[in-house]
Amino acid sequence: MLEYDIQAAVNRISLTDFGMAFQHRATFNGRLRTTGGRFLLKTENLEFNPKMFAQVDEATRVGIIRHELCHYHLYRQHKGYKHIDQDFKHLLKQVGGLRYAPRLTPTKPIRIWVYRCENCGQEGLRRRRFDTSRYVCGRCGGHFALIGQRSA
Ligand SMILES: [Zn+2]
Numbered sequence: 818m819l820e821y822d823i824q825a826a827v828n829r830i831s832l833t834d835f836g837m838a839f840q841h842r843a844t845f846n847g848r849l850r851t852t853g854g855r856f857l858l859k860t861e862n863l864e865f866n867p868k869m870f871a872q873v874d875e876a877t878r879v880g881i882i883r884h885e886l887c888h889y890h891l892y893r894q895h896k897g898y899k900h901i902d903q904d905f906k907h908l909l910k911q912v913g914g915l916r917y918a919p920r921l922t923p924t925k926p927i928r929i930w931v932y933r934c935e936n937c938g939q940e941g942l943r944r945r946r947f948d949t950s951r952y953v954c955g956r957c958g959g960h961f962a963l964i965g966q967r968s969a
């Protein structure tokens with residue numbers, strides 16, 4: 818579980834980088850997938866992606882927080898708070914916020930090929946497929962048969 822005081826981090830970055838207090842709530846939302854965070858127009862609260870925060874370094878976290886704070890402060894000042902607005906682009910550049918959320922590395926399990934000796938039943942696990950006619954079992958000299966794929 819990620820130990821990160823998101824509310825404290827947003828409060829601090831708002832004061833140091835924007836010179837204005839963040840007066841709403843900042844929380845983690847586990848349902849966010851590809852975005853680093855989001856600004857909720859209804860409540861003016863900020864939500865952040867805990868999976869992304871767990872995978873990136875502190876500089877990237879600060880960049881994500883600055884991005885969301887740009888939406889927040891511009892909206893409250895009745896300025897252009899959307900990605901396409903010049904106000905947004907300008908402020909984002911000024912405070913050094915991230916333009917795009919970083920790509921998460923997919924947590925795909927490693928797949929391996931499973932072989933079994935047709936003679937003695939010895940199992941062989943390989944990252945790459947091999948030609949079963951070219952290799953024999955190290956234990957009995959029998960031939961291997963491809964059983965299938967399995968997660969490592
Ligand atoms: Zn945004």
Ligand SMILES: [Zn+2]
Nearest residue numbers: 934937954957
């Ligand atoms: Zn064998």
